Amino acid sequence: MKKIEAIIKPYKLDNVKDALSNLKIYGMTVSDVKGFGQQKGHTELYRGAEYQVGFVPKIKLEIVVADDKVESVVETIISVAKTGKVGDGKIFVLPVEETIRIRTREKGDVAV
Amino acid sequence: MKNVLVFFSVLLLGFSLPVLGLEGKVDGKEIPAINYALDTVWVILAAVLVFFMQAGFAMVESGFTRSKNAVNIMMKNMMDLSIGTISFWAIGFAIMFGNGSGLFGFSGFFVDASKVDSYASLGWSSVPVMAAFIFQAVFAATAATIVSGAVAERIKFSSYMMISALITIIVYPVSGHWGWGGGWLSELGFTDFAGSTIVHAVGGFASLAAVIVLGARTGKFSRDGKSRPIPGHNIPLATLGVFILWMGWYGFNPGSTMGADAGAIGHIAVTTTLSAASASLAAFFITYLLYKRADVGMTLNGALAGLVGITAGCADTTPAGALIIGIICGLVVVFSVIFFDRIKIDDPVGAISVHGVCGVVGTILLGFFHSSNGVFYAEGNAGWSFLLVQIIGVAAVVFWAFCSTFILIKLINSIMGVRVSEEDELNGLDYSEHGASAYPDFSKSSFGSTF
Numbered sequence: 001m002k003k004i005e006a007i008i009k010p011y012k013l014d015n016v017k018d019a020l021s022n023l024k025i026y027g028m029t030v031s032d033v034k035g036f037g038q039q040k041g042h043t044e045l046y047r048g049a050e051y052q053v054g055f056v057p058k059i060k061l062e063i064v065v066a067d068d069k070v071e072s073v074v075e076t077i078i079s080v081a082k083t084g085k086v087g088d089g090k091i092f093v094l095p096v097e098e099t100i101r102i103r104t105r106e107k108g109d110v111a112v
Numbered sequence: 113m114k115n116v117l118v119f120f121s122v123l124l125l126g127f128s129l130p131v132l133g134l135e136g137k138v139d140g141k142e143i144p145a146i147n148y149a150l151d152t153v154w155v156i157l158a159a160v161l162v163f164f165m166q167a168g169f170a171m172v173e174s175g176f177t178r179s180k181n182a183v184n185i186m187m188k189n190m191m192d193l194s195i196g197t198i199s200f201w202a203i204g205f206a207i208m209f210g211n212g213s214g215l216f217g218f219s220g221f222f223v224d225a226s227k228v229d230s231y232a233s234l235g236w237s238s239v240p241v242m243a244a245f246i247f248q249a250v251f252a253a254t255a256a257t258i259v260s261g262a263v264a265e266r267i268k269f270s271s272y273m274m275i276s277a278l279i280t281i282i283v284y285p286v287s288g289h290w291g292w293g294g295g296w297l298s299e300l301g302f303t304d305f306a307g308s309t310i311v312h313a314v315g316g317f318a319s320l321a322a323v324i325v326l327g328a329r330t331g332k333f334s335r336d337g338k339s340r341p342i343p344g345h346n347i348p349l350a351t352l353g354v355f356i357l358w359m360g361w362y363g364f365n366p367g368s369t370m371g372a373d374a375g376a377i378g379h380i381a382v383t384t385t386l387s388a389a390s391a392s393l394a395a396f397f398i399t400y401l402l403y404k405r406a407d408v409g410m411t412l413n414g415a416l417a418g419l420v421g422i423t424a425g426c427a428d429t430t431p432a433g434a435l436i437i438g439i440i441c442g443l444v445v446v447f448s449v450i451f452f453d454r455i456k457i458d459d460p461v462g463a464i465s466v467h468g469v470c471g472v473v474g475t476i477l478l479g480f481f482h483s484s485n486g487v488f489y490a491e492g493n494a495g496w497s498f499l500l501v502q503i504i505g506v507a508a509v510v511f512w513a514f515c516s517t518f519i520l521i522k523l524i525n526s527i528m529g530v531r532v533s534e535e536d537e538l539n540g541l542d543y544s545e546h547g548a549s550a551y552p553d554f555s556k557s558s559f560g561s562t563f
Contacts, residue, residue, distance in 0.1 A: 011538045014331075045547040053549075 001096040001112055002070050006061040007035065007089040008081040013059050019080045020063070023072060027112075029062040039087035058089060064096055066109045136238035137228075138371075143238055150372035152239045155247050158367020162250040165360030166193050166257060168353045172416075173261040175350025176409065176461045178342065180540025181265045182550035188260040188269070192276040196253040199280040204252055205245055207293075208285035209233050214296035216289045233294035237370035247367060251311055254364075255284045258315025261461035263322050265329050266537050269545045271530040275322065275521055283516050284314055287509040301498065302505035303482065306368035308424035308474040309506050314513040316468020320457070321518035326530055328458030330537050339453050342460070347408060354412045358388055361419045365426040380426045384419065387426075387438030391418020394442025402446075410446050413462045417445035420467055421474030425481060433481035440477060441470045468510075475506050 008016060013030065020028070034055035043050050065073055074091055082088050101111040136148025170189040174182050201223055209231045210217030220230030225241040234244050256279045263272065290297040291310045304310050333339055344350060365384045366377040395414020399407040421441030422434050429437065448465035459465065479499030480487045487495035524530055531537075536544035543549070 011331075042543065043547065044543075044549055044552070046552075053552075 001064055001066060001099055001109065003094045003096045004061075004063045004065065004070065004073055004077075005092040005094065006063075006077050006081070007033065007058050007091075008061060008077070009083070009087065009089060010057055010059045012081040013061070015080045016061065016077055019076045020073065023069070023076055025063060025065065025069070025073060027063070031060045031062075033058050033060045037087075037090065056087065064099055064112050066112055137235075138238045139235050147372070148238055151237070151370070152243050154372040154377070155237075155239045155243045155367060155370055158363035159243075159247040159250050161360050161363025162247070162254065162367065165250075165254055165357050165364070168356030168360055169254075169257045169261065171349050171353030171356060172412075173264055173353070173461050175346040175348070175353060176261075176344035177264050178540070179345040179551055180542055182345070182542060183546050183548045184269065184541035185260070185264060186550070187546060188264075188272055189257055191273055192256045192260055193253050195273055195277050196256040196280040197249050199277045200249045200252040200285070201245070204280045204285040205248060206230070207282070208288040209244075209248065209293045211294075212289070214290070214299065216286050216295070217293050233292070239370060244370065247370065251307060251364075252280045252284050252288075255311045255315040255318075256280050258312065258463050258467045259319045259322055262319035262459050262463040263326055264460045265541065266531055267322075267326055268528070268530055268532050269541075271524050271528060274524050275517070278520050279318055279517065283318055283513055283520070284311075286516075287314055287512045291505065291509065297505045297508065300501050300504065302501050303428065303478060303485070304424045304475055304505065305427045306365045306423045308420055308422075308471040309509050311471075312420045312423060312467040313471030313475070313506065313510055316464050316466070316471055317510045317514040318517035319459070320464045320468060321514045322521050323457055323459060323464065325518065325521045325525055328456060329460070330534055332458045333456050339456075344409070350409070350412060354415055357416060358419060361388070361423075365423060369427070376427055382431050383422055383426045383429055383434035386431055387418040387422035387434045387441070388415050389418070390435045390438035391415055391421065391442030391445075394439045395446050398443055398446050409462075410449065413445050413449065413466050414442040416466045417441040417470040420470040421477065423471070424475040425478035428478065428483055428485075429481045430483050433483065437474060437477050437481060441473055444473050445470055472506050472510060476502050478502060
């Protein structure tokens with residue numbers, strides 16, 4: 001099992017969710033995050049004074065999938081979330097030791 | 113000593129009023145100073161209430177749209193008020209109420225208070241020109257600000273300011289002249305007491321023209337034709353807006369007597385209240401029947417629909433008539449919102465349905481419910497001819513408002529474009545148009561229909 005963490009542009013969330021459900025991936029956890037990589041943030045104006053907003057709003061998607069699905073999920077996310085401009089985000093793949101479904105106590109790939 | 117000075121100043125002012133040419137006159141005949149003073153105070157108070165409706169519109173529009181565009185909505189509302197009032201002062205008021213032809217006025221630009229004769233169409237009201245102007249100016253600002261809700265979240269700010277100015281300079285005053293400025297509709301006997309058609313339908317159908325040219329928000333209608341809800345970010349704010357608008361309507365309707373007419377203003381406040389209440393109930397129940405759950409957004413719009421609908425007839429319907437008009441408007445607005453969504457017209461706040469459609473419906477219903485001239489009350493065929501006049505008036509004003517705005521916005525589109533780029537729209541107009549954030553220290557959640 002692997003956990004796929006994707007940091008994407010907020011308005012791409014719906015597209016990614018739809019694309020993943022086409023792959024029969026129905027479960028995910030989504031959170032509101034702020035961050036920056038090469039995208040340096042932007043300048044905002046407040047009452048006549050400019051200030052630098054370093055952190056840019058992003059969405060973090062966390063999905064746990066069986067090993068054989070990792071490649072297709074990563075490819076799908078990239079194809080949908082990509083705009084070609086700086087700030088598209090990153091994907092991290094991490095190993096997962098165990099997955100347990102709380103309701104039924106199922107473990108392993110069945111629980112994912 | 114100070115009290116004595118004040119007393120004598122007031123006395124002197126009272127005696128000098130006739131000398132200064134500031135006595136109250138209704139249709140040329142003088143009225144007692146006390147009536148003149150009361151009329152003026154009432155009109156100013158009513159104008160302040162209608163002014164406050166700008167806050168109501170701002171809150172409703174912001175509550176029903178996304179937080180990433182909140183600064184933009186605030187700016188649009190601030191600017192359409194500022195531009196609108198000045199445009200109306202310079203030009204609009206003269207076109208609307210000035211002396212001229214049956215089509216538009218052409219006297220009294222820049223509101224010259226000393227030239228009472230420039231605005232003969234207002235001679236039936238005793239109040240000074242300045243008071244009449246400020247009252248009418250906030251009405252014009254209301255018509256202009258209706259448009260800001262319909263075009264929200266994708267219009268270019270500079271284009272919006274232009275369209276606002278043009279609405280208060282040309283669109284609103286010309287049809288206003290027809291109905292209230294002594295023009296051809298008033299000659300026909302068209303009755304629109306506080307402006308269901310002259311103000312609200314003008315705003316609503318100008319909005320429709322604008323929205324057709326502008327197009328829907330990105331992502332609103334999916335490629336396979338489905339409409340995706342884009343939830344507003346703050347229902348409490350939207351509700352606050354509706355309450356403020358309702359309160360402002362107590363200036364809008366009763367104030368249109370433009371005088372402290374004791375018999376009328378209480379009656380008008382009652383008809384206004386009953387229509388708003390019954391309309392919101394009607395919207396509540398119909399959405400409950402349709403969706404198994406009453407919809408708060410539709411219920412809020414329902415109250416506004418009732419207010420818009422009764423605006424034409426608030427002085428001339430019975431309380432029971434007002435109740436029925438409210439119920440009809442509350443039902444109509446729900447189906448109208450659904451209809452426009454189905455024909456792919458994206459109206460984020462329902463402005464076209466609330467102001468356009470219900471403005472028309474309310475004015476036509478007055479053809480039935482007018483307690484002396486309406487179909488249900490008048491003798492013989494007089495009611496039907498009155499209804500016909502109402503229909504003619506509504507059709508003419510709506511046609512004018514829609515076509516003139518359509519042409520103007522097409523013109524602006526070809527010169528400077530009216531829509532922001534897709535990227536700017538997706539990032540939020542707050543950032544792209546204003547370089548600001550409405551909620552810099554909140555963590556904004558944007559799940560659900562995320563755009």
